[in-house]
Amino acid sequence: MEKFVKHTGSALPLRRSNVDTDQIIPAVYLKRITKNGFEDGLFAAWRSDPAFELNQSQYKAATVLVAGPDFGTGSSREHAVWALQNYGFKVVLSSRFADIFRGNSQKMGLLTVILTQDEIEKIWQRVESKPDTQFTVDLAAKTVTYEANTLSFAIDDYTRWRLMEGLDDIGLTFTKIDEVTKFEEKRLSFKPKTLPIR
Amino acid sequence: MGKTLAEKIWAEHVVAAAAGEPDLLYIDLHLIHEVTSPQAFDGLRIAGRKVRRPDLTIATEDHNVPTLNIDKPIADPVSKLQVDTLRKNCTEFGVRLHSLGDVEQGIVHVVGPQLGITQPGMTIVCGDSHTSTHGAFGALAFGIGTSEVEHVLATQTLPLLRPKTMAINVEGSLKAGVTSKDIILAVIAKIGTGGGQGYILEYRGSAIRALSMEARMTICNMSIEAGARAGLIAPDQITFDYVQNKAHAPVGADWDSALTYWKTLTTDTDAKFDKEVNLNADELAPFVTWGTNPGQGLPLTASVPNPADLSNAEDRGAAERALEYMGLKPGTPLRSIAVDTVFLGSCTNGRIEDLRSAAQVLKGKKIASTLRLLVVPGSARVRLQAEAEGLDKVFLDAGAEWRSAGCSMCLGMNPDQLKPGERAASTSNRNFEGRQGKGGRTHLVSPLVAAATALKGTLASPADL
Numbered sequence A: 001m002e003k004f005v006k007h008t009g010s011a012l013p014l015r016r017s018n019v020d021t022d023q024i025i026p027a028v029y030l031k032r033i034t035k036n037g038f039e040d041g042l043f044a045a046w047r048s049d050p051a052f053e054l055n056q057s058q059y060k061a062a063t064v065l066v067a068g069p070d071f072g073t074g075s076s077r078e079h080a081v082w083a084l085q086n087y088g089f090k091v092v093l094s095s096r097f098a099d100i101f102r103g104n105s106q107k108m109g110l111l112t113v114i115l116t117q118d119e120i121e122k123i124w125q126r127v128e129s130k131p132d133t134q135f136t137v138d139l140a141a142k143t144v145t146y147e148a149n150t151l152s153f154a155i156d157d158y159t160r161w162r163l164m165e166g167l168d169d170i171g172l173t174f175t176k177i178d179e180v181t182k183f184e185e186k187r188l189s190f191k192p193k194t195l196p197i198r
Numbered sequence B: 001m002g003k004t005l006a007e008k009i010w011a012e013h014v015v016a017a018a019a020g021e022p023d024l025l026y027i028d029l030h031l032i033h034e035v036t037s038p039q040a041f042d043g044l045r046i047a048g049r050k051v052r053r054p055d056l057t058i059a060t061e062d063h064n065v066p067t068l069n070i071d072k073p074i075a076d077p078v079s080k081l082q083v084d085t086l087r088k089n090c091t092e093f094g095v096r097l098h099s100l101g102d103v104e105q106g107i108v109h110v111v112g113p114q115l116g117i118t119q120p121g122m123t124i125v126c127g128d129s130h131t132s133t134h135g136a137f138g139a140l141a142f143g144i145g146t147s148e149v150e151h152v153l154a155t156q157t158l159p160l161l162r163p164k165t166m167a168i169n170v171e172g173s174l175k176a177g178v179t180s181k182d183i184i185l186a187v188i189a190k191i192g193t194g195g196g197q198g199y200i201l202e203y204r205g206s207a208i209r210a211l212s213m214e215a216r217m218t219i220c221n222m223s224i225e226a227g228a229r230a231g232l233i234a235p236d237q238i239t240f241d242y243v244q245n246k247a248h249a250p251v252g253a254d255w256d257s258a259l260t261y262w263k264t265l266t267t268d269t270d271a272k273f274d275k276e277v278n279l280n281a282d283e284l285a286p287f288v289t290w291g292t293n294p295g296q297g298l299p300l301t302a303s304v305p306n307p308a309d310l311s312n313a314e315d316r317g318a319a320e321r322a323l324e325y326m327g328l329k330p331g332t333p334l335r336s337i338a339v340d341t342v343f344l345g346s347c348t349n350g351r352i353e354d355l356r357s358a359a360q361v362l363k364g365k366k367i368a369s370t371l372r373l374l375v376v377p378g379s380a381r382v383r384l385q386a387e388a389e390g391l392d393k394v395f396l397d398a399g400a401e402w403r404s405a406g407c408s409m410c411l412g413m414n415p416d417q418l419k420p421g422e423r424a425a426s427t428s429n430r431n432f433e434g435r436q437g438k439g440g441r442t443h444l445v446s447p448l449v450a451a452a453t454a455l456k457g458t459l460a461s462p463a464d465l
Helices: A079-087 A099-108 A117-129 A157-165 A169-174 A177-185 B005-012 B038-047 B077-093 B108-115 B129-137 B146-155 B180-191 B213-226 B237-243 B253-262 B313-326 B352-362 B380-388 B391-398 B447-456
Strands: A006-009 A011-014 A064-067 A091-094 A111-114 A135-138 A143-146 A149-152 B014-016 B023-026 B029-032 B057-060 B096-098 B123-126 B140-143 B157-160 B164-171 B199-204 B230-232 B275-280 B287-289 B297-299 B341-344 B372-375 B423-426 B441-444
Touching (some): A079 A099, A091 A117, A099 A157, A169 A177, A169 B146, A169 B157, A177 B014, A177 B023, B005 B014, B029 B108, B038 B146, B108 B129, B108 B213, B129 B140, B129 B237, B140 B230, B180 B275, B180 B287, B180 B297, B213 B352, B352 B391, B352 B447, B380 B391, B423 B447
Parallel strands (some): B029 B123, B123 B140, B199 B230, B341 B372, B341 B423, B423 B441
Antiparallel strands (some): A006 A135, B023 B157
């Protein structure tokens, strides 16, 4: 995973609530067996509408997605995170993220930042009037800065540290693998096994 | 102070805990399917890792597979590659797989319970958000992403922050024609699609206790539609009876030990939930969604709402967009909406009781000439059971299509899809834009409403016939 410390870029306003992962990437695009090449499927159903924000030239360079509340609901497909990253997004701002989507993004190093809906609304208005407004998302300081505004956000210290170091979760767990073995020795004997097949 | 059921199961599975870090949780069962696993197996290969516990892992083919001509090679080459990749990975890593044509093949959340490997007190994960289904057994079961699939394959654990707990109390008794699907649709309409974010839900109360295991699975299945990763129900005699004698249920002295343990799996009387929500089962009616998220639902007797009546700007905007997509006008009685397709199936309502209840409504009658009815059993075993009971004949005589097992039209990843503009009454779990096919429109309903709608041609409950 790539380290995330600080990112600066322009933003794309997505004024919709409840953007589920079927909208982020429809199921028919999930048949690939790699983690790349999903950018074509990003918001696929909406891409045919020229008015859709992703099709507007003023937002072409955007790397910060400013989403409505309850972003990433529904299916657990991590492909939604890959599609956003494959397209070039580094950060998503929203007032509410679905739990599984947020977990997936934190595994992949796509930063999901929770701001208040009022703050999101002000950002939408600013970006709509001045699309090249630059946003700096500083994970060390836990702030989003644009023009004269600095907004603070919360994130648990452990996830923040892991993202800033770009650490692989599996590698971290392997440092505790002896404890896993010990736990397995005292597991209840009647717990089911899938093998051998009964 | 006492503990809630979720807190008890969590505590039983903590491998390592440290201040300021997520708990490392042991996973008792890992379910695998073809769509969310290839990149995870690839990750193992690249790192030179193996599957730590193949004996706690099981795979099936469900999302992509056709429901017609399953004895022939899969026609879509991309789907075929994904299924073939699962087969190769399971062989290479020693994982048990139930392939197309096998009696245990089917939707992963139907297969676990029918094999008896879903049991109370377990932690169960799968790269699929409807893993919450298994919570019906008093298990802590939740969906995970592909990075987490790889993590569980490699270590049989997951680092997780402990969620809060929410009680959903449903007291009273359901009227005839009202089902567990209507309970959960009413819950989601009440707390919203984000209401359960950060919580584990526990469904409680007399109306829940009265439900069969399969009806309980329908409720827990849709916890994620309320934003909760997991939802569970304390196990009781109904649970124990359902598990007993299944292929992987404990036997002999193990059964006795298991039963003694399972009986401790209740929320203590002095435990405190972080939040409580109350619902009166007596007041519930058949429910149907009118919009494009599962929270946009109303009793079938209502009319399409007017967005202008909604005070919250966010809800108003969402409703306006939903009605435009759904091609519906405010004030239209829901029962006047005609559909092109009725889909009976999915991990929500694709089990034998669901098929039985729909067949009872359809028996000896013909579906409306204006629509098609697709009946897709949740697993090959459910299909066989239905055929043994003659349900296939009821469906076929009524004019329905009787298919093989899989996720099918619930997510339209295989050829079973809606065409643009087509409208479905569906027993599945998501009415998202394009979920059942690009441009398709979905109304979520119970199997009883699905069957009645198939006969009438417009959204209907059996009482409307």
